[in-house]
Amino acid sequence: MSLDTTRDFIPVRIAVLTVSDSRTPEDDRSGDTLAARLEDAGHELAARAMLHDERTEIAAQLREWCADPAIDVVLSTGGTGLTGRDVTVEAHRDVYEKEIDAFGTLFTHISIAKIGTSAVQSRATAGVANGTYLFALPGSPGACRDAWDEILLFQLDYRHRPCNFVEILPRLTEKQRRK
Template sequence: MEEKAFQPLGIAILTASDTRTAATDKSGDAAAELLREAGHHIVARAIVADDLQALRAQMQAWIDDPQVDVVVSTGGTGLTGRDVCPEAMAPLVSKPIPGFGELFRYLSYQEIGTSTIQSRAEAAICSGTIFFLLPGSTGAVRTGVSQIILAQLDIRHRPCNLHELLPRIRGES
């Protein structure tokens, strides 16, 4: 069987934070760096306050943008009142990907022990766009991106990957 060539995806990076700026967004920088080094295109990036409606509006804008195949979000997945990324995404979800959160917490447990229960990391398909919601710590972002997301966004990854499903998810084939 002939191996497929790498195919870059258009990725948007969303940082949910009331305090981070472009100069201090180390988690967003880490996600962008890892994805760019793998060969993907960072087509958009935003820092949005921890506000449910503002986050949902940004998510919807990227769902509507044909250049954005994947959104990687950092922050807003904890347990405080201001952590609202899962709630912002919830009404936009077409199909949840529960295995992502399960695997992320398993890997995270090996690094931070039982503190991983405080993470509501998750993934979903939202009208043909893949979303990954990661905690805001740089370590969590590196774990999620390097140990899960990169393989699933690489069309060459076997036995299967999310990239090769995109045309069928979008009803294109």
């Protein structure tokens, strides 16, 4: 991994969705963590919302943001656990055209170093829909920091080599354009 300083940084437009039945905008530490980190990295906070753990509402919000040309990436936090109310992963998968399988694997690997075998309870996932990247992260600020600091910071930086999500962003809808 390296940073290619001959390439210019390209900011991406990122929406943050917090999924919680108990949090309010005033105590949304995970959403605040993601918003601060993405802005500190030079990206744009394009939208922010909070929803209850309702699969259809989450999927509808994801679809709305995927249809918005002013949003390149959606980061959701919360609802990725194993309880009956945790439906964010299912909502994401309702929207995905393609899943980024290795994201969950890499997130689990990083989590094991921090929380040991408790990492097995995370269902972090990622995918692509309508030319937009979607990432479902656990609801803890620590998990959001880990996902951002150890994966997304690099993959959402055009200068990151040997490859990154930003350089293929314009190609995500190639099949749609060929029709």
